[in-house]
Amino acid sequence: MAVLDRFLRYVSYDTQSDENSETSPSTEKQLELLKLLEKELKELGITVKVTDHGYVFGTLPSNVGSNVKIAFIAHTDTSPAASGENVKPQIIRYTGGEVKLSDEVVFLEKSFPEINAYVGQDIVFTDGTTLLGADDKAGVAEIMSMLEYFVNNPHIPRPEIKVAFTYDEEVGRGTEHFNVSEFGADFGYTVDGGVIGEISYENFNAASGVLTVKGLSVHPGEAYGKMINAVDAFDYFHSLLPENERPVSTKDHEGFYMIDEVKGDLENLTAKYIIRDHDKEKFQAKKAYFEKCAEETNKKFGVGVASVKVKDSYYNMKEILSEYMHLVKTAENAFKKEGVKPLILPIRGGTDGAHLSFEGLPCPNLSTGGHNFHGRFEYIPVPSLEKMVKVLVDIASSYALWK
Ligand SMILES: [Zn+2]
Incomplete structure (x- = not known):
């Protein structure tokens, strides 16, 4: 399945989390997408574990006897800041200037000049009434497509690949029940950033x-x-x-x-x-x-x-990650290989990777390729989605023979 089709399927699920809820997950509806992911992982032949709290963990064993267990993590919920119900994505070939999302809503290129980098590309926009959910369903789709690629290409060497899909990240509770030793990876990445090329190993x-x-x-x-x-x-x-x-x-x-x-x-x-x-x-x-x-x-x-x-x-994960700079270097090389300029940016906020890093799972954050998260003008260029899959494949396979 193409990564775009996966992405469009995942954003059709309303998975908005709720900061005023004290239950876990904060909203029951988040579990629906997690159930779908469980099913899709099983269909790919991935070993699945659903934790007591409903996180979905998947494992694809190494095909070259590698000792490395590398992780890729994404969250399934969307921000309470904008509606995530009835998301109607539309794919528009961007030719420059403003984009009419509906009769009432216009995407102004003056307000979001970053879009000029994508002239000539197909871009997934919203219909102007909801957020899109590229944060972080683009990350989920990219990780799933990476797994699918490895399953369909067994001759490509890979380490053991562990994936995790979580909930309630947007309400600051994304790793509340994440048991790092139960998950059992050595190190890895969260795939939850913005513009393609982003690599972050520092947060506040x-x-x-x-x-x-x-x-x-x-x-x-x-x-x-x-x-x-x-x-x-x-x-x-x-x-x-x-x-x-x-x-x-x-x-x-x-x-x-x-x-x-x-x-x-x-x-x-x-x-x-x-x-x-x-x-x-x-x-x-x-x-x-x-x-x-x-x-x-x-x-x-x-x-x-x-x-x-x-x-x-929370604390700056750099304290931990300065000992694991090979993760940053490997990601940089993978982006370069795909013709993408790596952008090493400090996160001006927190990240799930910070908690995970301090608990023993060092995790810098990678781009998803999306822009304008948490709002009606969220978008993601299709080539960015596709390139991110290749970048994740490349990162994982570079650890196959790593000691
Ligand atoms: Zn996110």
Whole structure:
């Protein structure tokens, strides 16, 4: 089956995850696609294991007695940020300029100039009402087609290939039940990135910071020297955080503080922040400064007015992957072989590979070839889908005789 047909089949399943759900999976419907994948893997002759929590693991043994067990991992859910129901993909030969997705929705090339790289190519777009789901069903389709290729070409040497399909990645719970030793791979890749050629082995170190402010309400007419206004104290605290260290003014390897919620009144206020930095030392320094801002606020407003709780969320996988740079090198060579320029980019966020790497399964992230994830203007060029299959085949087979 062509990778495009696989992809179109997978996006017809609504697999949106839900950040407000506490069940696992967060939505029952995610399991439908996983059941299909289980069936398709079995039809290919792959050994399948469905874990207690419903992840689908597949194993294709080595045909050359290789000791290497290499992993490819993708998630089946789509983002809650946009509807994934009734996805109606359309394939349009891109000839430049804007693209009419429907009578109401136009894809503006001015807003998304990256599309200029694909003039003359067939591109899968949405109908302008839903997301497409290339994140990460393109990754799923590419991995499945890679397996199919190896099954149909038994003369191509391969190591043991392990694949995993998970759920709830988009709500930050993608590896919640992932037992790395049960899976049993040595190292591998998540296939969940964007533009073709992307290889990422760095992500943010991440923490959350919650500020709590306790004020003191006094009748405004008699407040002189007595009132402590929690909103003013919050305002002071926030003003101490550097204005040029916000997401809007940082890029590449620059970290930031971001406020994401504030709730409160004169007496009680809480503000939620996230703190991010690729560099471990700068990350520690940012957290320490965040705590110092509370001390400074208390110097001005009174002891015990402001307090903060800082909690680490995840760490930069570079710490682990710097020992496994052969994964990056191998991917670079595979892209070059397909005429694609490798782009080594730091992830400005987290990735399932970060958790997996720290748990003993080193996993950089590779492109899927898609663009504009989580929205109505998501698209993926067909040649990118096809090239990614070749890249995965090439990566896997280069480990066949690896020691
Ligand atoms: Zn994804």
